[in-house]
Amino acid sequence: EVQLLESGGGLVxxxxxxxxSCVASGFTFSSxxxxxxxxAPGKGLEWVSAIRSGTDNTYYADxxxxxxxxxxxxxxxxxxxxxxxxxxxxxxxxxxxxPQQLVPSWFFDLWGRGTLVTVSS
Amino acid sequence: xxVMTQSPATLSVSPxxxxxxxxxxxxxxxxxxxWYQQKPGQxxxxxxxxxxxxxxxxxxxxxGSGSGTEFTLTISSLQSEDVAVYYCQQYKNWPLTFGQxxxxxxx
Numbered sequence: 001e002v003q004l005l006e007s008g009g010g011l012v013x014x015x016x017x018x019x020x021s022c023v024a025s026g027f028t029f030s031s032x033x034x035x036x037x038x039x040a041p042g043k044g045l046e047w048v049s050a051i052r053s054g055t056d057n058t059y060y061a062d063x064x065x066x067x068x069x070x071x072x073x074x075x076x077x078x079x080x081x082x083x084x085x086x087x088x089x090x091x092x093x094x095x096x097x098x099p100q101q102l103v104p105s106w107f108f109d110l111w112g113r114g115t116l117v118t119v120s121s
Numbered sequence: 122x123x124v125m126t127q128s129p130a131t132l133s134v135s136p137x138x139x140x141x142x143x144x145x146x147x148x149x150x151x152x153x154x155x156w157y158q159q160k161p162g163q164x165x166x167x168x169x170x171x172x173x174x175x176x177x178x179x180x181x182x183x184x185g186s187g188s189g190t191e192f193t194l195t196i197s198s199l200q201s202e203d204v205a206v207y208y209c210q211q212y213k214n215w216p217l218t219f220g221q222x223x224x225x226x227x228x
Contacts (some may be wrong), residue, residue, distance in 0.1 A: 035217075037165075045157075045165065045208055047217040061216050062122075095164055100176070106212035107155035109176060111164035 002110060004096050016119070018087050022079040022096030022112055024084030030074035033104040038092035039114075048082065048094070050106065064090075083098030086119045089119050093117075123147050123211050126142035133228040140196040142223045144209035149189045154183055156194045158207075159222075160205045169194065198205035201227060 008020040033101070035050040049070040050059045058070050069082040079096050093116050097108035124147040134140045152172040157165040167176040168216070169185035172192055182197045204227055207218040218220055 044206075045159075045210075045219040047210075047219065050217070059215050098172045100167070100170065105153070105170070106217055107167060107170045107210060108165075109167045113164055113165075 002082060004110060004112035005099065005113040006094065006096055006112045009094065009117045011118045011120065012086055013121050014119055015041050017070070017082070017084045018086065018117060020081040020083065020094055020117070021098075022081075024077045024079070024098070027098070027110075028060040029072075031102055033099050033106075034072065034079045035097050035099070035106070035108065036070065036079075037095045037108075037111075038090075038096055038117075040089075040092045043092075046092070050100060051079070052104070053102075083117070086117075091117060091119045122212055122216055123150060123218050125209055125211055125218050125220035127207075127209060127223050129223060130221075131224045133226050133227065134196075134199045135228045136201065137198050138228075140199050140203070140225055141198075142194040142207055142225070143193040144187075144194070144220050146190045146211055147191075150213035152188050152212040153211055154185075154187070154192050155210045155212065156183075157208045158203075158205045158212065159208065165208065195226070199225070199227070 033052045035068045036048040051070045071080045088093045093114040094116045098110040100109040126145045128143045147173045154172045156169040159165045173185045
C-alpha cells in the first residue's frame with residue numbers, strides 16, 4: 001500500500017526541540033522530492049519545507065528558516081523535520097506529502113495523516 | 122511571496138446545485154495552480170492540478186479553470202460528500218503558498 005506515516009509529535013515547551021519522522025512505503029521514496037505542510041488548529045494549510053530527491057536542495061518558509069531543518073534517509077525511506085527554538089505559533093498538525101511527479105511540480109497527491117505538535121509551557 | 126486569496130469564505134449550496142469557488146493570485150502563476158479538498162479530521166486530497174487537470178480518481182463533477190491570476194473550482198452538482206474545505210495552492214514560485222480556504226456546506 002502506498003502511504004506516508006508521520007510520528008514524533010507531542011507537547012514541548014517554548015524554546016524546545018522536536019524531530020518529526022515520516023516513513024514512506026509503496027513507492028520508490030528515493031526518487032521523489034518530499035515536503036512538510038502544517039495546519040494550526042482551526043486554520044488553513046501552510047507550507048513549511050521541501051527537499052528534492054537528492055539531499056542537497058532544500059527549501060524553507062521564512063517563518064521556520066534557521067530553526068527547522070529538513071532531511072531524508074533514502075536507505076530508510078524516511079523524511080525528517082528537525083524543529084528547534086520552537087514557538088507557540090509552531091503549534092500545528094504537521095503533514096508530510098509527496099509530489100505527484102518525479103520531476104517535481106510541487107503539488108501533492110499523497111499525504112500522511114499528520115502528527116500534532118503542541119508548543120506550550 | 123505570492124498571496125493566494127479565496128472567496129467566498131463560506132459557500133452554502135443546495136444538493137444538486139452548482140458550487141463555484143474562486144482563487145486569486147497576487148501575481149501570475151500561469152497554470153501552476155492546484156486545488157485540494159479537506160474533510161474534518163482528514164488530510165488534504167488533491168483534486169486538480171495544472172489549473173484544470175483532474176487528479177486520478179476525482180469525479181467528473183469537479184472541474185477547474187483559469188490561468189494567470191484568476192482561477193475557479195466548480196462542483197457541477199453538489200453531493201453531501203462534497204462538504205469540506207477547499208484550498209488552492211500555487212507552485213509557480215517559492216515559497217509555495219495556499220489560499221485561506223473556502224468552506225462548502227449544504228444549504
